Amino acid sequence: MVGLGRWSYTIAEAIQSSPLLRLVTCFTRTPAKREEFSQKFGCGQEESYEAVLRNPAVEAVVLVTPNNTHAEQAMQAAAHGKHIRVDKPVATTIADARSMISACEKAGVVLSVAAPYRFTRGMRFFRKMVDEGALGVLAMAEANYSNDRGYFYTPKDWQWYNSGSPGGPLIQVAVHQIDSLYYLFGPVRRVSARFSKVMTKSEIPDVCVLWLEFESGLLGTLGTSFVSPTTKKGRFTLFLNAYGSEANLYHDRWDGLFVLRRGADNKERVPLEEYAGSGHIQANLEDFARAVREGRPPEVGGPEGLHVLAIIRAAMRSAETGQPVDVAEVLAE
Amino acid sequence: MVGLGRWSYTIAEAIQSSPLLRLVTCFTRTPAKREEFSQKFGCGQEESYEAVLRNPAVEAVVLVTPNNTHAEQAMQAAAHGKHIRVDKPVATTIADARSMISACEKAGVVLSVAAPYRFTRGMRFFRKMVDEGALGVLAMAEANYSNDRGYFYTPKDWQWYNSGSPGGPLIQVAVHQIDSLYYLFGPVRRVSARFSKVMTKSEIPDVCVLWLEFESGLLGTLGTSFVSPTTKKGRFTLFLNAYGSEANLYHDRWDGLFVLRRGADNKERVPLEEYAGSGHIQANLEDFARAVREGRPPEVGGPEGLHVLAIIRAAMRSAETGQPVDVAEVLAE
Structure with missing residues (x-):
């Protein structure tokens, strides 16, 4: 485990809950943080990233580090023959993502990008419904992810910039x-996207709205805010809906799954028990572990991470230029 | 009442439930439809629109006619000194809307545009929360209205074209x-908007997605589909959410109002009883009646209807040109 911020604790718990994974050692620059993490999880600790990469017991590195350091760290790991799991996004630039992908390919190591949300039972069920045609002809998709993280960043945090x-x-x-x-x-x-800055003092925007056109022709909307409330229980806004000719499916991370079928009596709740705690994070990590053992690409690897990053980069360019932007145009550079 | 399709029955019921309104007479081209409506509501019937306008007992006309006939009919009514309530939208073109507004101003008659949804208790409460600052600094708004009406239009219906x-x-x-x-x-x-055509054979699109920037700087998304299910109880997708720094408010026409406040235990349901049946339609019509009696503009009159139409026209132009479009640009023509 490299990078020992609060999120690495959640990932470490998921690793320790899995029979497929073992936490060997850790590294971050601040010795006290290494000590704390090492104590809590009963793993080793290293004094440099280089030492992690030289540790023969380490098969793979889990990078929970600033977005713009992923590329260099991944390339170093690849050079040492270590498999790599980076937190999302894969990188901050298309060029960085391409370098990582290329380095991992050459070294024959697996590159996995964190995408835990798609491993929730809700998203798995959603995909099954879509694949089985239960929604009929798809008409539209819409999603929102809004929380209050924007308030927590200070000039000491890389997320500020x-x-x-x-x-x-x-x-x-x-x-x-x-x-x-x-x-x-x-x-x-x-x-086509638009950003705004309504509250915070950091360099980053607070809000983004966009519409998307999929290659299939399907249209969608997406909204995200960094300055909207979270409850004491840690609940915020996180939903994804799809509208089809036969049914609409509404997924909310906290409220659950609901389906509105043509001619049904009512919109109905789908009885589906979500993974407790970080079960979806564990499932995502186990896919990585299996990919390493089976010598196959992970479900979300470099190419998938690159496409997601390209959508984000296209949205940023659209907001900057005021024009809709093709994802292919961003990828072609 | 002019134009006696299924929607005019809902409006007639709202009129008959109100102590401020009285249904005097009706007109539509097909004699059998006039007879049926007249029988059902115990009102008179006329053999021409001209006859409605010449009837001295008629103070105001309620036009539930094709969108693109509103302008001519409204101008005729204004010329006869009748007050006018048109169904939404005010008209299909900016030029038509302007002609109506100008004719009504000159004739000194009230022009009211149907906007019943804002008269629901939910929307009234929502506005109160926004006005009182309960949401804090606004970050984002989002809305969806999707139903299955697209399937019902045939080449005999004006909505087909x-x-x-x-x-x-x-x-x-x-x-x-x-x-x-x-x-x-x-x-x-x-x-900025994009349309698609996924299912139906009519001339009109099936789906539209867009983002909006308000003059205040607030950003929003909107999605609408004409080919997505409705339940037996007549329920479809109709929601409007707002995200603020202190609270998010989620309004769903069927599920009700929910608020997520910063630091609260949970997202909570707002106990609010919605108008039964067409109470919001009645409230909208009564605002029109009071505007006539008090000699004041209605809450949603020509200028408001024109702005809403201009947003729609700007979205249509954006979808056509592939560029974001200023509402002012559409209005300037």
């Missing part, structure tokens, strides 16, 4: 919804 | 959400 977190809530949280939309409906052809 | 129903679900149903967004958050500066 455009260099680390370009696009703000779009690349930090809505990235999950973009991956899920891609998972459910395939690649995106074109987006 | 671009001339009568340009923009399809955008002008026919999402118009209600556009009015509500305008009611809650003020005028719109710019929109």
Whole structure:
């Protein structure tokens, strides 16, 4: 485990809950943080990233580091023959993502990009409904991911800056919804987006709205805010809906799944028990572990992470130029 | 009552439930339809629109006629000194809307445009929350209105054609959400939109997605589909959400109002009893009646109807040109 912020604790718990994974050692720059993490999880600790990469017991690195450091760290790991799991997004630039993909291919190591939301039972069920044609002909998709993280960043955090977190809530949280939309409906052809800055003092925007056109022709909307409330129980806004000719499916991370079928009596709740705690994160990590063992690509690897990043980059360019932007145009550069 | 399709029956019931309104007479081209309506509601009937306008007992006409006939009919009514209530949208073109407004001003008659959704208790409560600052600084708004009306139109219906129903679900149903967004958050500066045609054979599109920037700077998304299910109970997708720094408010026509406040235990249901049946339609009509009696503009008159139409027209132009379009640009022509 490399990078020991609060999110790495959630991932470490998921690793320890899995029979397929073992936490060997850890590294972050601050010794006290290494000590704390090492104590809590009973794993080793290293004094440098280089030492992690030289540790023969380490098969793979899990990078929970600033977005704009993923590329260099992944390339170093690949050079040492270590498999790699980076937190989302894969990187902050298309060029960085391409370098990572290429380095991992050459080294023959697996590159996995965090995409836990698509591993929730709700999203798995959603995809099954779509694949089985239960929604009929798809008409529209819509999603929102809004929370209050924007208030917590200070100039000490890499998320404060455009260099680390370009696009703000779009690349930090809505990235999950973009991956899920891609998972459910395939690649995106074109987006039109607009950003705003309503509250916070950091470099990043607070809000982004966009429409998307998938390569299939399906249309969708997406909204994300970094300055909207979270409850004491940690609940915020996180939903994804799809509208079809036969049924609409509404998924809310907290309220659950609802289906509105043509001619049914009412909109109905789908009885579906979600993974407790970080079960979806564990499932995502186990896909990575299996990919390593089976010598196959993970479900969300470099190419998938690159497409999601390209959608985000296209949205950012659209907001900048005031024009809809083709994802292919961003990828062609 | 002029134009006696199924919607005029709902309006007639609202008129008959109100102590401020009286249904005097009716007209539509087909004699059997006039007879049926007249029998059902115990009102008179006329053999021509001209006869309605010459009837001295008629103070105001309620036009439930094709969108693209509103302008001519309204101008005729104004010439006869009758007050006018048109169904939404005010008209299909900016020029028509302007002609109506000008004719009504000159004749000194009230022009009211149907906007019943903003008269629901939910939308009234929503506006109160926004006005009182309960949401804090507004970050984002989002809305959807999707139903299955697209399947019901045949070449015999004016809604089948671009001339009568340009923009399809955008002008026919999402118009209600556009009015509500305008009611809650003020005028719109710019929109970017995209249409698609996934199922139906008519001239009109099936689906529209867009983002909006309000003059205040607030951003929003809107989606609308004409080919998505309705339940036996007549329930479809109709929601409007707003995200603020202190609270988010979620309004669903059927599920009710929910608020997520910063630091609250949970998202909570707002106990609010909605008008039974067509109470919001009656409230909208009574505002018209009071405007006539008090010699004041109605809450939604020509200028408001024109702004809503201009947003729709800007969205249509955006979908056509592939560029975001300023509402002012559409209005300037």
